[in-house]
Structures are given as C-alpha cells and as structure tokens.
Amino acid sequence: MAILIKPDTKILIQGITGSFGGKHAKLSLDYGTQVVAGVTPGKGGQVFEHNGHKVPVFNTVAEAAAKTGATVSAVFVPPPFAADAILECADAGLDLVVVITEGIPIKDMVRVKRAIAGKKTRLVGPNCPGLVCPGPGEQSHGGCRIGIAPGYINKQGHVGVVSRSGTLTYEAVYQLTEKNIGQSTTVGIGGDPVNGTSHLDVIKMFAADPDTHGIIMIGEIGGNAEVEAARWIKANCDKPVAGFIAGATAPAGRRMGHAGAIVGGAEDTAAAKIAVFKECGIEVAETPSDMADALLRAAKAKGVTLS
Amino acid sequence: MNIHEYQAKALFEKFGVHVPKGVAAKSAAEFDSALAQLPEGKIVVKSQIHAGGRGKGTFTDGFKGGVKLCQSRAEAKEIAGKMLGNTLVTLQTGPAGRKVQTVYFTGADSIKKEYYLAILLDRATSRPVIVASTEGGMEIEKVAHETPDKIFKVFIDPAYGLADYQVRELCFKLGFNPAEMKNASKLIRQLYTMFWECDASMVEINPLISTPSDEVYPLDAKVSFDDNSLYRHPEITALRDLNEEDPKEIKASEHNLSYIALDGNIACLVNGAGLAMSTMDIIKHYGGNPANFLDVGGGASKEQVMAAFEIILTDPNVKGILVNIFGGIMDCDVIAHGVVAAAKEIGLKLPLVVRLEGNNADAGKATLAASGLTITSGTTMADAAQKIVALVSGK
Numbered sequence: 001m002a003i004l005i006k007p008d009t010k011i012l013i014q015g016i017t018g019s020f021g022g023k024h025a026k027l028s029l030d031y032g033t034q035v036v037a038g039v040t041p042g043k044g045g046q047v048f049e050h051n052g053h054k055v056p057v058f059n060t061v062a063e064a065a066a067k068t069g070a071t072v073s074a075v076f077v078p079p080p081f082a083a084d085a086i087l088e089c090a091d092a093g094l095d096l097v098v099v100i101t102e103g104i105p106i107k108d109m110v111r112v113k114r115a116i117a118g119k120k121t122r123l124v125g126p127n128c129p130g131l132v133c134p135g136p137g138e139q140s141h142g143g144c145r146i147g148i149a150p151g152y153i154n155k156q157g158h159v160g161v162v163s164r165s166g167t168l169t170y171e172a173v174y175q176l177t178e179k180n181i182g183q184s185t186t187v188g189i190g191g192d193p194v195n196g197t198s199h200l201d202v203i204k205m206f207a208a209d210p211d212t213h214g215i216i217m218i219g220e221i222g223g224n225a226e227v228e229a230a231r232w233i234k235a236n237c238d239k240p241v242a243g244f245i246a247g248a249t250a251p252a253g254r255r256m257g258h259a260g261a262i263v264g265g266a267e268d269t270a271a272a273k274i275a276v277f278k279e280c281g282i283e284v285a286e287t288p289s290d291m292a293d294a295l296l297r298a299a300k301a302k303g304v305t306l307s
Numbered sequence: 308m309n310i311h312e313y314q315a316k317a318l319f320e321k322f323g324v325h326v327p328k329g330v331a332a333k334s335a336a337e338f339d340s341a342l343a344q345l346p347e348g349k350i351v352v353k354s355q356i357h358a359g360g361r362g363k364g365t366f367t368d369g370f371k372g373g374v375k376l377c378q379s380r381a382e383a384k385e386i387a388g389k390m391l392g393n394t395l396v397t398l399q400t401g402p403a404g405r406k407v408q409t410v411y412f413t414g415a416d417s418i419k420k421e422y423y424l425a426i427l428l429d430r431a432t433s434r435p436v437i438v439a440s441t442e443g444g445m446e447i448e449k450v451a452h453e454t455p456d457k458i459f460k461v462f463i464d465p466a467y468g469l470a471d472y473q474v475r476e477l478c479f480k481l482g483f484n485p486a487e488m489k490n491a492s493k494l495i496r497q498l499y500t501m502f503w504e505c506d507a508s509m510v511e512i513n514p515l516i517s518t519p520s521d522e523v524y525p526l527d528a529k530v531s532f533d534d535n536s537l538y539r540h541p542e543i544t545a546l547r548d549l550n551e552e553d554p555k556e557i558k559a560s561e562h563n564l565s566y567i568a569l570d571g572n573i574a575c576l577v578n579g580a581g582l583a584m585s586t587m588d589i590i591k592h593y594g595g596n597p598a599n600f601l602d603v604g605g606g607a608s609k610e611q612v613m614a615a616f617e618i619i620l621t622d623p624n625v626k627g628i629l630v631n632i633f634g635g636i637m638d639c640d641v642i643a644h645g646v647v648a649a650a651k652e653i654g655l656k657l658p659l660v661v662r663l664e665g666n667n668a669d670a671g672k673a674t675l676a677a678s679g680l681t682i683t684s685g686t687t688m689a690d691a692a693q694k695i696v697a698l699v700s701g702k
Contacts, residue, residue: 027636079538105535105536105539106508107503107506110433110465111465148605150636150666153665165579166605167635168582168585170633170665171633174665221584222430224430224431246582247588248588249587249597251569256567256584257565257581257584257600257602261580270588286592287585287588287592287688288585288688289688289690
C-alpha cells in the first residue's frame with residue numbers, strides 16, 4: 001500500500017534541534033509518525049522530548065540510522081548546509097531523503113543530483129512540503145508525515161496526489177477528504193528548478209501501486225516536467241487522472257514565488273501544459289476549487305470507484 | 308538578480324575575457340571625462356536598463372533607439388544627453404518603460420560575423436548547457452523556431468566540468484577558422500568559469516563577434532544570478548540596482564513577502580506560491596483582473612499581513628482585495644487579526660473578501676465577523692473570487 005513510505009516507516013530529522021525542524025518534529029509525533037531519531041552535528045547524546053516521546057539526537061546520519069533503523073530523513077537544515085546533509089543521507093544508504101529547506105543554491109543541487117545519481121537513495125524536494133501517508137485513525141492519525149504538511153486534513157484511501165506546491169496540495173487533499181475520498185500518499189516534489197523526484201517519477205509509482213486508484217497531478221508554469229508526465233500517462237496509465245496547472249496569468253520572465261515558476265518560452269506556459277494534458281486524456285480542473293470534482297469526472301468516465 | 312551590461316562586462320574582464328573598451332556615465336557632468344577615455348572615431352552610446360530590445364526601443368518623448376552609433380565624441384555627448392534621465396520603452400519593458408540612469412560609451416568595432424552564445428541551466432537534465440548559434444544579433448527564439456539546425460548545445464557534466472573536446476566540437480560547428488578557434492576556445496572557457504564560480508543563472512551574449520583580425524569577443528552582455536546563492540557573493544550583491552526594481556517589490560522583500568505587481572485592479576494576499584498563482588488565475592477565470600502576486604509564506608505574522616496590506620494599497624489601480632488563506636499549520640485566526648488590524652489602521656474603504664480555510668478557520672471567521680468591519684466571507688476559492696469580482700465591477 002501507498003508509495004515511498006508506509007504509516008510505520010521510521011524517520012529521522014536532520015535539524016531537529018532547530019526551531020523549524022523541532023516544531024514539525026513535534027507535529028509529526030502528534031500525528032503518530034515514527035520519528036525515531038534526530039541528527040544535529042555536535043548535539044549527539046541529547047534527547048528531543050515531546051509529550052512523553054523521547055527522540056535520541058545523533059551527531060551523524062549513519063549512526064542514527066544504524067542505532068534506530070531509520071530509513072528516511074527529513075532535512076530542515078539551513079540552505080548553506082542542505083546539500084551536505086543530502087550527501088550524508090546518500091552515503092548512509094537511506095532509502096529516501098525529503099528536503100524541506102527553501103533557498104538552496106541551484107548549483108549545489110546540480111552537484112548533489114549528479115553525486116547521488118545511481119545510488120539507492122531517492123531525493124524528494126528541495127523546497128517541498130514533504131509526504132503524507134495517512135493513517136487509519138481519526139483525522140488520519142497513525143500515518144507517516146514527513147515535512148510540513150497538515151496531516152490531519154488527510155484521510156486514508158486510494159487517491160495519489162503529486163504537486164510542486166504545498167498549499168495547492170492541501171487544497172486538493174481537503175476537497176477530497178470533504179467528499180469522503182481518502183488518499184494513498186500525497187507527495188510534494190517542490191518548487192525548485194532542480195529537484196530529485198519529478199512528476200513523472202511519482203506518476204510511475206502511483207500507476208504501479210495497486211492501492212492507488214486515481215491520481216491528481218498539480219503543476220505550474222516553468223519547465224516541462226508536467227508535459228513529460230502527461231505523455232507517459234497517455235501511453236502507459238489506465239487510472240483516472242485529474243490535472244491542474246497554476247500560473248495562467250503570470251507574466252513572462254518573472255519568478256512567481258517558487259524559484260522554478262518562471263515562463264521562459266512558449267512551451268512552459270500554463271496554456272501549453274493544459275493543452276498537452278487535454279491531449280493526453282487528463283481531466284483538467286478549470287479552477288483549483290474543481291480539483292476533486294475533476295478527478296470524480298475522470299473516475300466516472302473510466303468506471304473506477306475512488307472511495 | 309540581473310545586472311547591467313557595463314557591470315557584466317567588468318565582471319567578464321575579471322575572468323580574463325577581452326571586452327571592447329567602454330566607460331559608463333551616470334550624469335551629464337561625467338560625459339566629457341568618460342568620452343576622453345575612448346579613442347577618437349566612431350562611438351556607440353548604449354542605454355543601461357535591465358531589459359532587452361534596447362536598440363529598437365523608443366523613448367517616451369519620441370526619441371528613437373536606446374543604442375546609437377555616433378560619428379564623433381560631440382555627437383555621442385549630444386545623444387547621451389537625450390538618453391540619460393529619459394524613459395525607454397522596449398518590447399521587454401512593458402508600456403511604462405524604464406528610466407535610463409546610466410549610459411555606456413564604447414568604441415565601434417569592425418565586425419566580420421555575428422554569433423550567439425549563452426550559458427544557462429537546463430532543467431530537463433539538471434546540468435549547465437552552452438547554447439550557441441551562427442545566427443547572431445537576432446532573436447534567438449526566432450532562430451530556434453525557424454532554423455533549429457543552426458543552434459548547437461553542449462551539456463556539461465557538473466562532476467567533470469567543461470571538457471576540451473566539447474569546446475572544440477562547438478567551435479568546429481560554429482565554423483571558426485584556426486585563429487578564431489584559438490580565441491573562441493579561450494573565451495568559452497573563461498565565460499563558463501565565470502558562470503560556475505559566480506553562481507550565474509544565465510550568461511547571454513548576443514552578438515558575439517569575430518573581427519577582420521580574427522579576434523572573438525562579446526559586443527553585448529546579459530547576466531543574471533541565482534538569488535539563492537547571493538549570500539556567498541557579496542561582491543555581486545553589491546551590483547544590485549534598486550532603481551530597476553518596483554519600490555513595492557523592494558518593500559515586500561524587506562518583510563519577507565513575495566510580491567509582483569501586475570496591471571489589474573483586484574489585489575490578492577495569499578499563503579503559498581502555488582495558491583497565490585492560482586488565486587490570480589481564478590480571478591481572471593471569473594472575469595476580473597489580478598493586481599498582483601503576493602505570497603505571505605507559510606508562517607505569516609500579524610505584522611507581515613499589515614505590511615502586505617500597505618504594499619497592496621500603494622497601487623492606485625486597486626479597487627478591491629481578496630485574501631485567500633489555506634491554513635494548514637498556519638493559524639487562520641492570526642491572519643484574521645492581522646486583516647482586522649490592517650483594515651482599521653488604514654481605514655480601508657475598498658471591498659474586501661476573505662476566504663479562510665483549515666487550521667482554526669472558525670475562530671478566524673468569528674474574529675472577522677466581530678470586527679464591525681464590512682468584510683465579505685468566501686467559502687471556497689471559487690466563491691471568494693466570484694464575490695470580489697462582483698463587488699469590484701459593481702454588479
């Protein structure tokens with residue numbers, strides 16, 4: 001069930017002793033996530049305590065993984081040190097590293113992506129809200145929440161959500177849960193131009209996951225990652241897919257908040273991407289309020305039950 | 308961050324790139340001493356603004372051409388006087404144009420052939436790419452569309468760097484003779500080093516020229532940098548020209564808000580870049596026009612919301628405001644208090660629609676309702692957008 005993580009996946013948090021990392025470590029613990037270790041160089045031996053949870057802090061990722069069995073890291077370290085934190089995870093042989101940090105120099109990500117190519121560690125992000133695999137409890141408690149997303153709006157179920165944007169992911173999840181449609185996994189891949197996991201990577205995993213019955217793909221202006229994923233869906237994926245692209249009114253050449261959200265040419269406009277979505281059989285949400293309904297339309301057309 | 312042509316060329320020189328002699332002047336009093344540094348003969352006067360298409364641009368007083376070839380120092384001085392302080396409108400500036408605060412004098416070069424050369428990030432491969440063409444001096448998008456076989460690309464492995472064979476291959480494709488090839492190879496290497504060392508996001512030279520004596524060097528230069536990397540380049544950060552930026556955008560960045568001015572009349576205040584973009588889109592979808600992009604981020608404070616309101620209202624076109632918050636972790640009631648405080652302090656008269664959803668949204672809605680202010684509540688994004696469009700259009 002689910003992709004990349006399961007409700008009981010053991011995670012460690014790099015930067016757990018910082019205010020941002022600490023705040024979200026607490027929220028993940030409250031959600032019922034197995035936060036088993038923290039890593040802050042020089043603070044090894046300390047214990048991060050919250051509501052009766054005692055999370056040991058280690059000096060290195062390798063030690064944290066060896067002693068606790070953590071297989072995934074959430075990176076909350078500041079931008080100048082984030083690339084190094086990713087390399088450390090790859091060297092420690094973790095399955096997944098999810099980078100929340102915003103503002104990492106692009107050159108650092110170019111080098112890191114090259115350095116971890118071919119290694120077993122998958123990178124999600126940077127500048128992303130992270131992943132949620134909802135749990136079975138009330139407000140999806142008991143799930144795995146990695147990052148900064150509001151886990152409580154989720155509901156365990158069978159829709160996969162992939163997006164560059166955090167708040168648009170929450171918007172989609174909220175609409176689904178309101179309609180009593182649960183999610184298998186929600187994946188925020190981040191708003192930077194160089195990221196570890198693409199729309200296509202996630203779509204392939206959702207397509208192969210028997211627990212995922214339908215997919216919402218949310219994109220924005222800039223690059224051609226959504227187009228690449230849409231073409232693959234047309235050729236390989238029978239599951240119902242709804243899509244939304246943000247930035248139809250964005251002026252060319254201006255960066256819209258996300259470092260990667262910039263129209264450089266005719267190919268990376270919202271209109272061009274939406275046209276490809278339609279051509280590839282993806283049900284396009286007319287507005288962000290229409291995302292869950294669009295998926296329902298796509299599911300109905302294919303005779304698929306989502307809940 | 309963008310820099311001016313004259314700053315880019317100075318940076319090129321630091322990396323050993325030969326550039327034509329040029330001198331910048333920021334006031335008419337500097338014209339004579341600047342021109343005296345150039346050899347006698349033809350002189351090119353170039354308006355320095357952060358936008359392309361200068362040569363074909365028109366000043367708001369009707370004077371044509373932001374780049375002019377002059378026959379003498381006297382003529383160059385006269386032309387520079389017409390450009391400096393004048394507002395230049397080009398295809399890239401929008402109708403408002405940009406005020407020319409610096410002019411740049413260079414000698415006029417003998418051109419044998421014009422080329423195009425750029426270094427940027429290729430998002431599909433996550434690698435730097437050098438893009439070059441034998442069709443210089445033209446719009447590269449047009450060349451790419453009409454004659455894609457005349458555009459050559461070299462993808463660089465960040466683990467190894469630019470390889471010699473790649474430089475050779477590119478020079479052969481561009482058709483350089485042996486003497487030109489020697490000069491061009493050196494230039495490409497120097498520019499790539501600059502791109503990499505300075506964390507540039509783009510280096511664009513159009514045109515790159517060859518001369519009758521087989522020299523190869525840049526006539527123009529457009530350089531921009533990755534904002535995320537500026538913390539480690541104080542010498543580049545010092546080149547930032549605030550005159551080229553919207554004062555509202557500068558103020559927003561001081562408050563850690565991401566704001567971009569647009570030309571509509573419905574202002575919006577949103578949390579999250581994706582949601583902020585789609586809020587603009589949904590305003591347009593229901594027949595309105597967004598006045599701005601504004602992302603208050605994931606942890607906005609009351610002070611930030613107040614600053615956001617002040618910035619929004621500096622725009623005289625604004626006829627209504629839409630606040631759209633999906634509070635995942637952010638407390639909607641904190642936003643509500645910020646909205647109420649800002650509206651009261653400013654004495655807001657414009658229609659205001661607020662949509663709060665998520666964490667503590669009910670408390671936030673109660674705060675708005677108890678404020679005694681005329682605030683329209685929206686349920687979904689679609690509902691809120693339709694309400695503000697109706698209020699602003701008076702329907």
